[in-house]
Amino acid sequence: MKRRNFLLGSAAVVAGAAAVTWLPGVAGRPTIDDVPIPPAQPRRAAVVWFSQTGHTRRIGQWIARLWQAQGLDVVASDYRQFDRAQMPAFDLIVLGSPVNYFEAPGHFQTWIDSLPPLAGTRVAAYVTFGGEGGNTFNAASGLLDRMAGRGAQPVDLALFGNMSTFAPTWSLGNEARILAYRHLPDAGTWASVRRFADGVLERVRTGNGIAVPRDWNTRELIKGTPSIAGTKLLIGGHAVDADTCSECGTCVGACPVGAIDAASRAVDTSRCVACLGCVNTCPTGAMKMRFLGTPVYGFTEFLRRNAITIAEPPAAG
Ligand SMILES: Cc1cc2nc3c(=O)[nH]c(=O)nc-3n(C[C@H](O)[C@H](O)[C@H](O)COP(=O)(O)O)c2cc1C
Ligand code: SF4
Ligand code: SF4
CATH class of the missing domain: 3.30.70.20 (Alpha-Beta Plaits)
Known part of the structure; x- marks a missing residue:
């Protein structure tokens, strides 16, 4: 069954970084193919993020708290404080990353590639972003792709917009572009995160995985x-x-x-x-x-x- 990536619609589309080195691109909205997987009852979850200025951390911590409130045993941490050897002990993993230069940062990708084998572990991913259409979809699906490379089974992805942290934008006088999103994260953001967190659990329990989708756009050529x-x-x-x-x-x-x-x-x-x-x-x-x-x-x-x-x-x- 095909489903539109409704998550794109719920994420705020946020203008952000200075576009000096950033070419215009077309933000695609690919369909996501469902993949039947054995239903499972997640008990131990890890929410692991990279975050420098807090946007991605806040969302990861909220997902962890939502799942704890539902009785899951959850470990939540920046990847730099997370013991990668523990990863196989979890039956559900969520990775979160900011979009930097049109992708998840290379050091986070390298860390994912260094994880032990995760055969069958369910995985979801989210990114936070501050730039309009900055290859955000592929940044999230790229995280899933790498986790699939470790043997994990992707189940969902989400994108959450907020103020950009690309400091040259405001430093060169374009404060307005960032301040337009000063209200984020807001109640709508937290509702979207809750839908994502609930949706991931539901998909794991009902046996709905996804095939990792890609969105072809020009920023793929200049990312990273x-x-x-x-x-x-x-x-x-x-x-x-x-x-x-x-x-x-x-x-x-x-x-x-x-x-x-x-x-x-x-x-x-x-x-x-x-x-x-x-x-x-x-x-x-x-x-x-x-x-x-x-x-x-x-x-x-x-x-x-x-x-x-x-x-x-x-x-x-
Ligand atoms: C160096 C740098 C590059 C960025 N590149 C992008 C980008 O390509 N696309 C985008 O949408 N946002 C970009 N942003 C904005 C961040 O993705 C966004 O502010 C993110 O939420 C920051 O997350 P954090 O607070 O967890 O570190 C960039 C920010 C920085 C600092
Ligand atoms: S440069 Fe700034 S962040 Fe670094 S040690 Fe000095 S005061 Fe602290
Ligand atoms: S800007 Fe350079 S020196 Fe500063 S934290 Fe990033 S990688 Fe390190």
Whole structure:
């Protein structure tokens, strides 16, 4: 049975990142083919995400709480704190990721490829995004594809829009493009997440898997490495200002590729993948960066300047 990807309709379509290196694309809405699988009663679930500025984490934590409220034993964590050897102990896994440069970040993909065999484990995936039509569908289905490569059985995927965290956008003066979505996540987001969480359980219990779908669009050609390389050409002055650095270590923890030295906080720009995590989370603004010559300020500072506090998910129940 074919079904439209209704999840695309329920996700907010959000304008986000600066389009300097981002070509226009056509956001497709592929159909998803159902695949009959043996019905199962999930008991132990893992919700595992990568998140730098909290959007993806909030949704993962909400899914975990919803499932705990339904009696499942759930472990929820950023992948960097998750013991991959434990993965086969779960009968249901949900992976969450931001869309960065039109795909789930390469370091998260590499981690998935390093998981132990997961024969038959049910898996679902979601992405959070802040750019209009930025290959979001394929970013989510790509996570499922990789999990299928470990032997897991995909059952569903979802996309959730919110404010973009691509700091050059507001730093170069396009605050309005981001602020248009300052209300997200809202009640509609949490309702969509609840539908996704309930739907995944229902599909596992009734024996409905999916064949991993792909949406062909031009951004497939520039996702990941070429976009990162193009962005890095526009970045300069990426270094810590010792005078304002509080030596809190947040940037070191945020960097997914170990490009910031823990002792000196020197940035190895050759290793950097331009994820902006350090700039976005530095509490003092000491992590400096210029984009096209203009100083970039991070998401923490953007929220402060605009008096925005992002709401945590409501209580499960
Ligand atoms: C370096 C970078 C690249 C991004 N690239 C995209 C993109 O290609 N498409 C998109 O829709 N959003 C993009 N975004 C926006 C993020 O996907 C979005 O804000 C996400 O929800 C952040 O999740 P987090 O708060 O869990 O880290 C990008 C953000 C950053 C920082
Ligand atoms: S140094 Fe580069 S890769 Fe590391 S957090 Fe900063 S922007 Fe991301
Ligand atoms: S996050 Fe900012 S203040 Fe903290 S160690 Fe890094 S540069 Fe210094």
